[in-house]
Amino acid sequence: MLCEKCKKKEATVMYKESINGHKSSYALCADCAAEIGAFDSTKKLISDPFENMNSLFGSLFGLAPYKKSTGVDVKRCNLCGASFNELAAEGMAGCPNCYSEFEDELSATIARIHGSSVHTGAAPAKYMEGREKKKQIEAVEKELHDAVAAEEYEKAATLRDKLRELKSDEGGMK
Amino acid sequence: MMWYELTGKDSDVVVSSRVRLARNLCDYPFGKRLDESGAKEIIEKVRSVFEGVGDYTFTDYSTLDPTVKSAEYERHKISREFAEAKTPTALIESDEKNLYIMLLEEDHIRIQSIMAGLSLNEAYASASSADTLIDSSLRIAYNEKLGYLTHCPTNLGTGMRASVMMFLPGITAAGGIRSLQNQLGKLGLTIRGMSGEGSASNGCLYQISNQVTLGNSECEILTKLTEICEKITEQERSLREKMKADESGRFTDRIMRSYGTMLYATLIDTSELVKLYADVRLGACLGIIDRVTPKTLDEILVRGMPNVITLENRGAVNANRRDRCRAEMVRYVLAGASEK
Ligand SMILES: [Zn+2]
Numbered sequence: 001m002l003c004e005k006c007k008k009k010e011a012t013v014m015y016k017e018s019i020n021g022h023k024s025s026y027a028l029c030a031d032c033a034a035e036i037g038a039f040d041s042t043k044k045l046i047s048d049p050f051e052n053m054n055s056l057f058g059s060l061f062g063l064a065p066y067k068k069s070t071g072v073d074v075k076r077c078n079l080c081g082a083s084f085n086e087l088a089a090e091g092m093a094g095c096p097n098c099y100s101e102f103e104d105e106l107s108a109t110i111a112r113i114h115g116s117s118v119h120t121g122a123a124p125a126k127y128m129e130g131r132e133k134k135k136q137i138e139a140v141e142k143e144l145h146d147a148v149a150a151e152e153y154e155k156a157a158t159l160r161d162k163l164r165e166l167k168s169d170e171g172g173m174k
Numbered sequence: 175m176m177w178y179e180l181t182g183k184d185s186d187v188v189v190s191s192r193v194r195l196a197r198n199l200c201d202y203p204f205g206k207r208l209d210e211s212g213a214k215e216i217i218e219k220v221r222s223v224f225e226g227v228g229d230y231t232f233t234d235y236s237t238l239d240p241t242v243k244s245a246e247y248e249r250h251k252i253s254r255e256f257a258e259a260k261t262p263t264a265l266i267e268s269d270e271k272n273l274y275i276m277l278l279e280e281d282h283i284r285i286q287s288i289m290a291g292l293s294l295n296e297a298y299a300s301a302s303s304a305d306t307l308i309d310s311s312l313r314i315a316y317n318e319k320l321g322y323l324t325h326c327p328t329n330l331g332t333g334m335r336a337s338v339m340m341f342l343p344g345i346t347a348a349g350g351i352r353s354l355q356n357q358l359g360k361l362g363l364t365i366r367g368m369s370g371e372g373s374a375s376n377g378c379l380y381q382i383s384n385q386v387t388l389g390n391s392e393c394e395i396l397t398k399l400t401e402i403c404e405k406i407t408e409q410e411r412s413l414r415e416k417m418k419a420d421e422s423g424r425f426t427d428r429i430m431r432s433y434g435t436m437l438y439a440t441l442i443d444t445s446e447l448v449k450l451y452a453d454v455r456l457g458a459c460l461g462i463i464d465r466v467t468p469k470t471l472d473e474i475l476v477r478g479m480p481n482v483i484t485l486e487n488r489g490a491v492n493a494n495r496r497d498r499c500r501a502e503m504v505r506y507v508l509a510g511a512s513e514k
C-alpha cells in the first residue's frame with residue numbers, strides 16, 4: 001500500500017488521530033509520519049498517565065508496523081476471525097486466542113505498555129501445579145549436580161531416579 | 175453490610191480500597207465479537223459455578239431498571255460502563271463478602287471487591303476466593319508469558335486493578351495534587367479526581383491505582399500501593415494539622431458553617447452535598463466536630479447520590495423533591511449519629 005499523503009513511498013505506519021471526537025486513520029510512510037509529528041504526539045501520550053486509557057492504547061496499536069495486505073489471504077484469528085488491522089483499529093484483542101495468533105505483531109505494543117516483562121503473579125490452579133513441579137525438578141537437578149561433583153554416586157543414583165519420576169508425570173501440562 | 179456502613183483502617187484519610195480482577199473464558203470472543211447467544215452461555219456458565227454456594231445472589235442486569243443499576247454504580251459496587259451497558263450483562267454479588275462479580279463488562283468476568291479504609295489485602299483475598307471458585311470449574315484464558323488474557327492489553331498479566339479512594343483536603347488546599355500526580359506517574363500509579371477535575375467540586379476524593387499489570391505479582395503491586403498510600407496519609411495528616419492551626423479562626427468557621435447547613439438545611443443538591451461532605455468530614459477527622467465520624471459522612475455521601483436518593487425515597491420524583499429528600503436524609507443520619 002502506498003502512503004496516503006505523498007502517494008509515492010510505501011506506507012509503514014498507521015497514523016490515527018481524533019479531532020473533536022471525529023476519528024480518522026491514514027496509512028503513511030515513515031517520512032510523512034515524522035513530518036506531521038505522529039511520533040511526537042505518541043511520545044506525549046505515553047508520558048501522560050492521566051490520558052484516557054483506551055484512546056492511548058488505541059494509538060499505540062496504530063503505530064505497530066502496518067502490514068501490506070494482499071487482499072484475500074490476510075491472516076485472521078481462527079477463533080474470532082479478526083485480522084491484525086482490525087485489532088489495531090480497535091486497540092483491543094478480539095478474543096483470548098488473538099494473543100497467540102498475533103503474538104509477533106502484538107509483542108511491540110505489549111512491551112510499550114508494560115515494559116519487556118513476563119507474568120509473575122497468580123495463575124489458574126493447573127498452571128500453578130506445573131510451576132511447582134518445575135521448581136521441584138530444578139531443585140533436584142541442582143542436588144544431583146552437587147552430588148556428582150562431590151562424587152557421592154549412590155546419592156546421585158537415587159536423585160536420578162527421583163528426577164525421572166518427576167519428569168515422567170510432567171506430561172499433563174501445557 | 176455495605177462497605178460504607180463499616181469503619182476501616184486509617185479511615186480519616188482512606189475512604190475505601192478496591193481490587194478488581196479481569197478474567198475471560200478460553201473459547202469465547204470479546205466485546206462486539208461476542209454474539210448474544212455466546213454472551214448468554216457465558217452468563218449461564220458462571221452463574222452455575224455460584225449456584226448453591228453460600229450467600230451469592232444472581233441478577234440479570236439486561237432487564238434491570240436503569241435507576242437501580244446507576245444506584246449500584248453510585249454505591250461503588252459496579253462500574254459506570256457496566257451500569258450503562260446495552261448488551262446482555264449480569265451481576266453475581268455478596269454484600270457479606272463485599273464481592274461484586276460483573277459478567278460481560280469489558281471482560282467476560284470482572285470480580286470486584288470493595289472494603290472500607292486501607293484494606294487492599296483483605297479486598298484481594300475476597301476477590302481471589304471467587305477467582306479460585308471460578309477457576310475450579312471453568313477454563314480461564316491464560317498463558318505463561320502474558321498471564322491472564324484480557325480484552326484490552328493494558329490489563330494483561332495479573333488482570334488486577336487495585337485502587338484506594340483517598341480523602342485529601344489537606345494536600346488539595348496546599349496545591350499539592352499536581353505534584354503528587356507526577357510522582358505517582360513515575361511509580362507506575364495513577365491518581366484521578368472522583369468526579370470532575372480539581373478543588374472542592376470532587377469532595378477532595380481521589381482514586382489512586384496501579385497502572386501496570388504485567389511483570390509484578392499481585393502481592394508486590396498491593397504492597398507497593400499500600401506503602402505509598404500510607405506515606406500520602408502521613409503527609410495529608412500533617413497538612414491538616416497546619417490548616418487547623420489557623421489563628422484567624424476562618425478555617426473552623428468554614429467547617430462549622432457547613433456543619434450547620436447539614437444540620438438545618440431543607441434543600442441540598444448533589445454538588446452542595448459534595449462540598450459540605452468535604453468540610454464536615456475534615457472537621458470530624460480533626461476533632462472540631464466530635465459527634466460525627468468519617469464513616470457517617472461517607473454513608474451520607476453515598477446515600478445522597480441522585481439515583482440512590484430516587485431509589486430510597488418514594489417521593490423523589492424530580493430534582494426539587496430529591497433535594498428535599500437529600501436534606502432530610504442528611505438530618506436524619508446526623509441525628510442518629512449524635513445520639514450514640
Ligand atoms: Zn509519504
Ligand SMILES: [Zn+2]
Binds near residue numbers: 080082
Ligand atoms: Zn481472536
